[in-house]
Amino acid sequence: MEMLFDTYWVNCAIGLLLPLLGTMLGSAFVFLMKEQMSPRLQKSLLGFASGVMVAASVWSLLIPAMEMEEARGAWSVFPAAVGFFLGIGFLLLIDELTPHLHLGTDRPEGPRSHLSRTAMLALAVTIHNLPEGMAVGVVFAGAESGATNISLAGALAVSLGIAIQNVPEGAIISMPMKAAGNGRWRSFLIGSLSGAVEPVGALAVLWLSTLLMPVLSYMLAFAAGAMFYVVVEELIPEASSGKHSNLSTIGFAIGFVLMMVLDVVMG
Numbered sequence: 001m002e003m004l005f006d007t008y009w010v011n012c013a014i015g016l017l018l019p020l021l022g023t024m025l026g027s028a029f030v031f032l033m034k035e036q037m038s039p040r041l042q043k044s045l046l047g048f049a050s051g052v053m054v055a056a057s058v059w060s061l062l063i064p065a066m067e068m069e070e071a072r073g074a075w076s077v078f079p080a081a082v083g084f085f086l087g088i089g090f091l092l093l094i095d096e097l098t099p100h101l102h103l104g105t106d107r108p109e110g111p112r113s114h115l116s117r118t119a120m121l122a123l124a125v126t127i128h129n130l131p132e133g134m135a136v137g138v139v140f141a142g143a144e145s146g147a148t149n150i151s152l153a154g155a156l157a158v159s160l161g162i163a164i165q166n167v168p169e170g171a172i173i174s175m176p177m178k179a180a181g182n183g184r185w186r187s188f189l190i191g192s193l194s195g196a197v198e199p200v201g202a203l204a205v206l207w208l209s210t211l212l213m214p215v216l217s218y219m220l221a222f223a224a225g226a227m228f229y230v231v232v233e234e235l236i237p238e239a240s241s242g243k244h245s246n247l248s249t250i251g252f253a254i255g256f257v258l259m260m261v262l263d264v265v266m267g
Contacts, residue, residue: 007152015156016136016159018156023195023198028174030178030184031188037175046251050235053231056135056259059260064142064150066080066217086225087224088225095127122194128169130201132166134201135162136158136202140202141219145216156266161259
């Protein structure tokens with residue numbers, strides 16, 4: 001039992017750090033690429049990230065949330081529906097209360113502030129990454145509890161999938177930072193730190209896991225709703241605007257299938 005406990009926490013530590021490592025790897029592209037990222041590549045990567053997040057939300061969060069409540073029969077969908085709407089509402093509230101600037105735009109959102117462009121870009125990415133960290137935390141909490149069909153390998157699959165989609169995200173963040181006049185190291189650090197909120201969010205969920213266990217199905221759906229908000233509000237509009245939107249569609253399909261396969265094979 002003690003060995004299983006130790007194995008769980010070792011895998012949990014790996015799972016919590018994987019998404020941050022993915023972001024850092026992508027941010028390191030500033031040392032490898034001299035010019036700004038091409039629109040074709042950026043569209044493809046945005047589509048890929050969207051596909052991974054949607055697949056993770058459905059296969060690793062919403063479906064397990066409903067399976068947890070299968071004793072309710074047709075009403076098993078109720079906690080998933082409520083949690084999903086709460087996740088959407090939570091991100092909407094944060095979006096409204098936090099001054100931030102999305103990539104590719106010069107028009108800040110949220111309350112007026114005197115923050116620099118770099119700071120507002122970093123805040124936008126922080127909002128984006130928070131639900132991903134929560135998703136990692138809640139699937140590991142589910143794996144530990146044994147109350148869901150989420151295995152430890154399945155939780156690691158979610159973490160690995162998010163880490164993979166964080167690689168292009170890290171590049172998409174750090175490359176515009178360098179183009180805006182920041183040095184390579186500064187751009188790398190800003191891009192890497194944007195992913196630091198993910199292990200923090202995951203740890204917060206795990207720390208509260210004992211309290212959250214009675215509403216775990218709601219929390220799984222909550223994380224799914226928060227991730228869907230990011231995809232619909234930010235990633236898809238950026239991926240589908242202008243030219244080469246067909247590449248983002250292909251990227252979405254690849255990301256979705258990859259995450260689906262990871263979840264089924266490792267879960």
